[in-house]
Amino acid sequence: MQLRFTPEEEAFRTELREFFTTEIPEDIRRRNAEGKLKYPEDLVTTTQILNRRGIAVPAWPVEAGGQDWTPVQHHIWREEMALNFVPDLLPFNAGMVGPVIAHFGNDEQKEKFLPVTANLDLWWCQGFSEPEAGSDLASLKTRAVRDGDHYVVNGQKTWTTLGQFADWIFMLVRTDPDVKKQAGISFLLIDLNTPGIEMRPIQLIDGSHEVNEVFFSDVRVPVENLVGEENQGWTIAKFLLGNERSGIARVGFTKTKLARAKKLAAEITTPTGTLLDDPAIASRLADLENQLLALEITQLRVVAGSANGKQNPASSLLKLRGSQLQQDAMELLADIAGPDSLPVAGVDAALANGTADVDSPVWAQLAVPDYLNYRKVTIYGGSSEVQRQIIDKAVLGL
Amino acid sequence: MEFDLSEEQVMLRDTVRSVLTSAYDVERLRAVTDTDLGWSREVWNSLAEIGILGLVFSEDDGGMGAGHEELSVVMEEFGASLAPEPLLGSVVVPGLLVAATADDATRADIIGGLSSGERLLAFAHTEAGDRWPHAAVATTATDGALTGTKTLVDHGDCADAFIVSARDADGAVGLYLVAADAEGLVRTAYRTHDRRRGAQVSLANTPGIRLGSGDASQIIADVEVSTQSALCAEAVGATTRTLEMTTGYLKSRKQFGVPLATFQALAHRAADMFASAELARSMSTYFTASLADGDYDPIIASRAKLQVCRSARHVGQEGVQMHGGIGMTAEYPVAHYVSRLTAIAHTLGDADAHLARLSGSIKDWDMVTVG
Ligand SMILES: Cc1cc2nc3c(=O)[nH]c(=O)nc-3n(C[C@H](O)[C@H](O)[C@H](O)COP(=O)(O)OP(=O)(O)OC[C@H]3O[C@@H](n4cnc5c(N)ncnc54)[C@H](O)[C@@H]3O)c2cc1C
Numbered sequence: 230m231q232l233r234f235t236p237e238e239e240a241f242r243t244e245l246r247e248f249f250t251t252e253i254p255e256d257i258r259r260r261n262a263e264g265k266l267k268y269p270e271d272l273v274t275t276t277q278i279l280n281r282r283g284i285a286v287p288a289w290p291v292e293a294g295g296q297d298w299t300p301v302q303h304h305i306w307r308e309e310m311a312l313n314f315v316p317d318l319l320p321f322n323a324g325m326v327g328p329v330i331a332h333f334g335n336d337e338q339k340e341k342f343l344p345v346t347a348n349l350d351l352w353w354c355q356g357f358s359e360p361e362a363g364s365d366l367a368s369l370k371t372r373a374v375r376d377g378d379h380y381v382v383n384g385q386k387t388w389t390t391l392g393q394f395a396d397w398i399f400m401l402v403r404t405d406p407d408v409k410k411q412a413g414i415s416f417l418l419i420d421l422n423t424p425g426i427e428m429r430p431i432q433l434i435d436g437s438h439e440v441n442e443v444f445f446s447d448v449r450v451p452v453e454n455l456v457g458e459e460n461q462g463w464t465i466a467k468f469l470l471g472n473e474r475s476g477i478a479r480v481g482f483t484k485t486k487l488a489r490a491k492k493l494a495a496e497i498t499t500p501t502g503t504l505l506d507d508p509a510i511a512s513r514l515a516d517l518e519n520q521l522l523a524l525e526i527t528q529l530r531v532v533a534g535s536a537n538g539k540q541n542p543a544s545s546l547l548k549l550r551g552s553q554l555q556q557d558a559m560e561l562l563a564d565i566a567g568p569d570s571l572p573v574a575g576v577d578a579a580l581a582n583g584t585a586d587v588d589s590p591v592w593a594q595l596a597v598p599d600y601l602n603y604r605k606v607t608i609y610g611g612s613s614e615v616q617r618q619i620i621d622k623a624v625l626g627l
Numbered sequence: 628m629e630f631d632l633s634e635e636q637v638m639l640r641d642t643v644r645s646v647l648t649s650a651y652d653v654e655r656l657r658a659v660t661d662t663d664l665g666w667s668r669e670v671w672n673s674l675a676e677i678g679i680l681g682l683v684f685s686e687d688d689g690g691m692g693a694g695h696e697e698l699s700v701v702m703e704e705f706g707a708s709l710a711p712e713p714l715l716g717s718v719v720v721p722g723l724l725v726a727a728t729a730d731d732a733t734r735a736d737i738i739g740g741l742s743s744g745e746r747l748l749a750f751a752h753t754e755a756g757d758r759w760p761h762a763a764v765a766t767t768a769t770d771g772a773l774t775g776t777k778t779l780v781d782h783g784d785c786a787d788a789f790i791v792s793a794r795d796a797d798g799a800v801g802l803y804l805v806a807a808d809a810e811g812l813v814r815t816a817y818r819t820h821d822r823r824r825g826a827q828v829s830l831a832n833t834p835g836i837r838l839g840s841g842d843a844s845q846i847i848a849d850v851e852v853s854t855q856s857a858l859c860a861e862a863v864g865a866t867t868r869t870l871e872m873t874t875g876y877l878k879s880r881k882q883f884g885v886p887l888a889t890f891q892a893l894a895h896r897a898a899d900m901f902a903s904a905e906l907a908r909s910m911s912t913y914f915t916a917s918l919a920d921g922d923y924d925p926i927i928a929s930r931a932k933l934q935v936c937r938s939a940r941h942v943g944q945e946g947v948q949m950h951g952g953i954g955m956t957a958e959y960p961v962a963h964y965v966s967r968l969t970a971i972a973h974t975l976g977d978a979d980a981h982l983a984r985l986s987g988s989i990k991d992w993d994m995v996t997v998g
Contacts, residue, residue, distance in 0.1 A: 363951050365882040388952050433955050434962035435820075440952075500761045508986060509979035560940075567758045567980075568779055568973050572817035572825060576663055576784060585817035587827040588755040588778045597820045597969055601962060604947045605955050612951065614892055 234301070242305050245284075249313040252278055258314040262485070264595055266316055269352065269394040275316050276323075276349040286323050286347045293331040293339065294347050300532045311481025319391070321353040322346045325469050326399045329416070333457040333465050342418070354395035356386040356419075356443060357466065364615055366401070367410045367463065371445065373402035373417060375452070380404075380417065382425075382448040388609070392428055392441040395421055401462050414462035418454040425449075433605075435598035436573075470611060471544070477610050478551025480525045486558035487517055493592065494565050504565060517557055524550050542623040545616040552606040552613065563600040566593035573598060630912060632700065639693075640700045646673050647708040653960040656709055660822035664785060666711040671744050680718050681742025684726060689739030695853065695918040699860035699911065706864025709960070709967055711823060713747070715861075716781035720854055721748035721790045727846045728802050728839030737804075749786035751777035751805075751828050752847065759851075759976040760925075760984065764800050766830065768793035771837065773803060776829040781974075783826030784816035791828075791835060792847065799842040803835030810834065821970040822963070849923045855975050856918055856928070859911040859935045862971045866904045866939050869946040869964045873897060876950055876961075893949055900942045907938035926988070929981035936978035939968040 234242070249258075257271045266272070279285040287306060289295030298306070310317070318324070327346045330338055345351040362369040371384025382402060389398065398419050405413030421428070425448035431440045457465055491514055494505040504510050524547070531543050563570055569589035584594040607613040621627040632640065650670045651659075659667050674680055683698050684690025691697075698719065705714065722741045725734055725748075740746030754765055755778050766775025773793050783789065791803045805812065811831040819825060874897055877888040887893055914931035917924060943965035947954035954961045972978065 358952070361881075363882060365884075368883075432957040434957055434966060436957070497758075498756065499758075507979065507983050509982045513979070563969065564973075564977055564979055566973075567977065568753070569758075570973055571779060571819040571821075571823075571970060573820045574818040576816040576818055576824065585815070587815055587817055588776065597966070597973075600969070601820070601966060602955075604944065604962070604965075605952075607948055608951055608955065613948070614890075617892070 234305075238301055238305060241302055242309060245306060245309045246313060248282065248284075249309060249315050252282070253313075253315050257316065261316045262314040263592070264599055268391065272316055272319055273349050276318055276347075279315075279318070280348045285318060285349075286327055288324070289327055289343075289347070290331050293327070293343050295331075301529075304529065304532045308481040311479065311485060314485070317482075319349060319352065321355050321390075321395075321399070322349060322351075325355060326353045326418075329399070329456060329465055329469050332468065333416070333461075337453070338418075338456065351397055352391075352395045354389045354392040354398045354421075356389055356398045356400035358388045359385060360387050364612060366466070367414065369401055369403060369414065371400065371402050372406070373404050373415060373450070375404070376449075378452050379449045380452060380455070382417070382419065382445045382450055384445050386443045386445075387431070387440075389428075389441045389443050390439055390609075392421075392443060393430065393438065397421060398443065399456075401466055404459050404462075408460075411463040413460055414466070415459050416456045416462040416465045417450060418456060419448065419450050423448050423450065433602065435602040437598075437602060477606075478524065478528055478547035479555055480521060480528055480551065483521055483551070483554050483558050486555070486562060487514065487521065490514060490558065490561050490565055493562070497565065510561075510565065513561055517554065517561065520550075520557075521554055524554060542619065545611075545619040545623075548611065549613055549616040549620070552610075555606050556600075556603050559596075559600040559603040562592075563596045566596035569593035570597045636697060636700050639697055640704060642677055643674075643679060643701050643704040644707075646670065646677065647704055647710045651708050651710060653958070653963070656711070656960075656963070657822075657957070660711050665818070665822065665824040666713060670710070671712055674712060674714070675742070675744030678742075679714065680744050681738070683719055684722055684738045684742060688726065688735050689742045691742075695856060695915050698853075698857055699915040702857045702860040703864035703867075706861035706866075706967075707868040709865065709963055713782040713785070713823075715854060715857055716749060717747040717786065718742075719857065720781070720850060721750045723850045723853060724750060724790050724802055724843075724846065725804075725838060727850070728843060729804075730839075733804075733836075733838070746788070747782070747786050749780050749783040749789050749826070751780045751783060751789040751791045753777060753779045759974075759980055762792070762847075764792050764794050766791065766793040768795050768801055768803060768835065768837070771803075771834055772832045773805060773830045773835050774832055776827065778827045780814075780826045780828050782824055783814060783828055784824045786826075789828060790838070791830065792843070793835070800844050800847070802838045802843045802846070804838055805830070805833055805835040819970060821966040823970070848925065851975055852923045852925055852928045853918060855932055856911070856914050858971050858974060859907075859914055859931050862935045862939045862968055863904075863908050863911045865964045865968050865971075866907055866935075866942045869942050869961060869968075870897075870900050870904050872961055872964075873900065873946045873949050876953075880951075887949070896945055896949070900945050903938040903941045907935045910934040926985070926992075929976070929984045932976055933978050933981040933985065936972045936981070939972060940978070943968045 253275055260266050276285050286294055287296035287298055291297050330342050359369050373380040373382045398421055400417045401414050402417050403413055404415040425446045427444045429442045430438045494510055495503050497504040528547055570593050572585040572587050572589050573594050574583055575585050584591050678691045681690035682693045686692040718741045722738055725737050787807050789805045791805050792800055793803055795801050811833040814826040814828045816826045878886055880887045910931040914927055917927045946961050950961050953959050
């Protein structure tokens, strides 16, 4: 057993930290820490700085621009990004469509898409879910019918995150309705400027606009935009969703939230000291810190055990617990904010998502909207219920 | 023992329910809460007409002479329909303070106006850094002129006058009636995450009229206990409605070719939500009944609010989770309930605060005496 990182790994960590803290603009990292990133600029700037250094897409195959890192190095990279408030890379590019094209795409597709995807010159969104196909993704209905050297696409996608900034969408479409539902699905890349596409915003409970509905009517897509074989889409989707899950535990992110919670609780005075002296708050924090440590060590075990590059089914456990801990941290912050969390906007600025010009601190005003927003993390990327089923089947053999 | 509502209480509930359910569905609710005022004058007038605004005040003062049980019945309906009308903030809380302190003429005048819906008051008490149970009251009153800043004044944006707590030269806390247009008063209105309204109010040598004499701290504490009971009842209404919405959704939403309700992993959790909601209802009922007995016991208040906050959070979070993506949206009501329940938790002490109070005095009682 070897619990400590090697001196080389420590050196690697120091080098990354130095790069992140000197090269990624301070104001972007500060905005990220406060939960107020500017979209899309902050993400584009960050990605391009990282990409110049060759560390925007380290998980991709080396020939596609990735790094020959050990799983532990990947872990350190991810953790240092979070601890230094470097914004998460756009998951649709870095974690989803990039690896898919690198593994399943043909040479022209690789050449055309990989460099611009890594550099975020092209912003992707994910068109998997439909109103009737959420957890049961394979029941999706959006049709793509071959017509000469085009597919004609009709249907509706929903929950497309950050689609309002996207140039292209990668989609699961039904190309054969007459076979078992998993067998008739294909993976298609679609330029959002193609006629027949309409995107409408969905407002979430915290007032944010981060998801959209996308409607397709007779959208003509060149056949060259099919990735892999026709009707091979489900295999690709499973590959992609496996990747999506592994980065989703976000231990580093939760660490920064708990550290913040502790600091803020210590700053709030009560008649008997500070909120951090309050046994109820203190024991919640201690408990969460401990659960987070348990998750982190579990993650390291998974990381250390996945050296052969195969997905470990325990990654579902990381998603399951990691998302709950993110939520618990946001919930604790909301409770530390207490009554100061009530004001969130001026009276004339209902939709402006600003903050109210009153004595409640800004972090407190953002606390409940953040808490509400983070209820999403146990729903998307495979809900907690779906993760439990994967564990039941693939790990426990139930 | 008698846990059922009386015939009159059932009638009261049904009347309020019919006014609020015909006024609000999620779309109308969003439309109304998007306006500057954030609530509907029309609904307000209907509530005044059926006597809801004057419910808790004595008949001599122009009220209905009903009590806490009736208020709880009404608040539960407000919670169930998410009605944004400021019954507590603009009428009940300031009205109870006035009823407890003002002389006969002032009292009848103010409460008559509150009951008829013509007057809107607000209680300006909290200051920056205060959180229940602690209120420092640094605002001062010198010869009837008030100076200080009151934050988080529930519905202070629309009040035509404030009941302001301020410290007199001798250190006593007094309650002052201050007109909204009084000299030196500046208010900054804000919106809350649960789509309600409030204001920060600053006073600089602002004239006010002292209500009653002596120290009002105990009166304030008692009114807070009443408010906590009303909030518990509102939370019970919202929690129960969240549970109903969720079970309805589980029955209608299909995935994998069957209703979600057929997945035991979800159905069992709905059963747990039910258990949570019922425990909250029990504690809220117990709390209301204690007030009806004239017992303004802060320990009972803490016991009830602890359970209600816990249940509300459990039911709210599970409600959103079981709705999936739809549960996250502003077009669908379930998350609005969660937002309101969160705001209720953060008003006059959340679960942690009440747990801290209870654990701080755990040695002072025995739950049972054995042997
Ligand atoms: C903020 C947000 C962003 C998203 N971004 C994207 C995106 O960019 N692109 C995209 O394609 N999709 C996206 N999604 C969609 C997301 O993947 C789906 O919401 C998710 O798959 C759940 O589907 P659903 O919402 O239809 O819920 P449903 O499938 O209807 O599920 C409702 C509830 O039932 C549970 N459930 C369902 N089936 C079972 C079962 N068999 N056993 C037990 N429990 C079950 C679920 O876990 C959930 O709790 C996003 C969702 C959200 C909320």
